[in-house]
């Protein structure tokens with residue numbers, strides 16, 4: 001792969017890259033002037049779903065493009081975000097790591113708690129605390145913080161630590177869903193004054209939940225899990241929110257966008273109009289807006305999901321997870 005091909009691979013299906021030019025420069029630099037490290041952090045979670053998998057696939061793309069991939073199992077962050085005791089969270093972290101391995105990701109895994117109590121790390125968090133306004137810290141947590149009628153100080157410590165992780169893990173490319181953007185922008189502003197280079201930030205789309213209410217999330221059950229059985233997938237997609245002719249907030253179209261391989265073929269009996277090939281997602285979207293039936297779209301999406309989930313589920317069984 002040449003540098004341009006690597007860039008296209010890394011950019012594919014992302015929403016935005018902040019620092020595209022720096023990324024291009026890194027990809028064409030054979031001398032590794034800046035160490036090629038890409039990272040993403042996850043608050044350990046009880047269910048790994050297709051929203052996570054979108055991000056894991058992006059980490060695989062980065063790996064193929066020559067990056068060392070670091071997965072942060074952000075146990076202290078989950079703890080600060082009121083997700084449970086540290087013991088419970090670590091157990092989920094182990095589970096998440098196994099699922100990511102079953103997905104085929106090659107990476108280094110690190111728990112936040114392995115280094116986040118270190119003296120230097122802590123001193124840097126205090127420095128960041130002095131450089132950041134309360135307003136900005138809270139704003140950066142808008143989608144991330146757990147709902148709380150009485151928000152805790154933990155909520156503003158969280159983003160400072162996330163910014164500091166980038167420095168501590170020597171990250172060149174920080175990856176996350178679009179909801180991480182405000183924390184990443186803060187990192188780009190603050191880290192150059194903390195003896196660290198401005199990170200490149202890559203943001204992935206955040207999938208809507210199958211119920212069409214909010215995002216796909218482990219706590220809501222509106223997801224396709226990494227180990228769902230074929231029958232679950234068929235049932236969930238059949239019942240999913242998929243308003244006719246509507247694009248925005250349509251979870252099934254989103255899945256079609258990011259998970260179908262194009263050209264994609266819709267197979268239908270002649271009496272329902274016969275087969276159609278969509279060369280790109282845009283062609284499919286156009287057909288949908290012009291009246292392609294939600295059932296047809298759902299059939300394509302269910303078939304694609306089953307093809308993606310089956311090997312992951314089988315691998316998970318083999319690994320006893």
Ligand SMILES: N[C@@H](Cc1ccc(O)cc1)C(=O)O
Nearest residue numbers: 041042043074077144162165
């Ligand atoms: N903020 C991320 C988790 C995370 C924590 C620490 C990091 O350094 C990176 C990411 C989330 O919402 O899930």
